[in-house]
Amino acid sequence: MLIPLRPGELPRLIPAVATGPQFNFCSGSPQKLLQRSFISIIGGVISLLISQGVAINSQASPILLMVGVIFLLYLLWGPIVEASRKNATLRRYPAAAIFEGEVADLYTKELVEGRQETTDKQGRLETVENRRTWLCLELEDEDGYLGSIRFPYNKKHQQIRRGAVIRCFVLSERKDFSRVGALSDAWLPQMKLWVGEYPFLLRPAFEELCLKRLR
Incomplete structure (x- = not known):
């Protein structure tokens, strides 16, 4: 029926934004979590170091600083983006x-x-x-x-x-x-x-x- x-x-x-169970699912296995941690730490540290190396009055410094923060928060927003994409596969019908x-x-x-x-x-x-x-x-x-x-x-x-x-x-x-x-x-x-x-x-x-x- x-x-x-x-x-x-x-x-x-089926919400557009990830729910708690969806976030937990997309956080993944320990191997996937370790991979995200490496991406977050390496990307965040490199971006922050570059932002400190550019001139203080450079317009690129705030942008690089923001990119560094985004990388450092990848452990949080990575699963949210993945879950939202999964939800969208059904919401589009x-x-x-x-x-x-x-x-x-x-x-x-x-x-x-x-x-x-x-x-x-x-x-x-x-x-x-x-x-x-x-x-x-x-x-x-x-x-x-x-x-x-x-x-x-x-x-x-x-x-x-x-x-x-x-x-x-x-x-x-x-x-x-x-x-x-x-x-x-x-x-x-x-x-x-x-x-x-x-x-x-x-x-x-x-x-x-x-x-x-x-x-």
């Missing part, structure tokens, strides 16, 4: 609807998330793959197959079963939704469980909207 959203509902549920259906099928898949080179005890170079288990959910309703969502698997997902009720946003370039462009993160109300790779939605507001529109 698809229930088209009213004007203004999509921007209210002209048509959106609430989907209520069921989990038609589910399965796990091993995905390679990174590779690194190391040496073994004999000093030979070898490549080590970082793998992670992801859970894929196939969604359908009375009209048939809709699409799938996938996300990193953990123990709380063991309770998900075929036939479980699931709700999410469906985004499309067409107002008749004949072609699905994207799906948001999803809510399984029977288990009170949210699933998805990235927290697009303001989740309490989405749950409230479903209570109103799916009566």
Whole structure:
């Protein structure tokens, strides 16, 4: 079942600016955080040193000083910009609807998330793959197959079963939704469980909207 959203509902549920959960997600892994720290410190220090080296009356000095401050704050605004870009990928669609259906099928898949080179005890170079288990959910309703969502698997997902009720946003370039462009993160109300790779939605507001529109 698809229930088209009213004007203004999509921007209210997927904000332009990063929420707390979105900021935490985009802060990334320790490796990504370390990378941002290097960029922030190196860029900030170099800009500040250059600003101190130019003439005091130079018009470039305040600009370089501002650039240095921006670099030093990269740890804060970097995740905000990344989250805002992710949100924009769904906010750009002209048509959106609430989907209520069921989990038609589910399965796990091993995905390679990174590779690194190391040496073994004999000093030979070898490549080590970082793998992670992801859970894929196939969604359908009375009209048939809709699409799938996938996300990193953990123990709380063991309770998900075929036939479980699931709700999410469906985004499309067409107002008749004949072609699905994207799906948001999803809510399984029977288990009170949210699933998805990235927290697009303001989740309490989405749950409230479903209570109103799916009566």
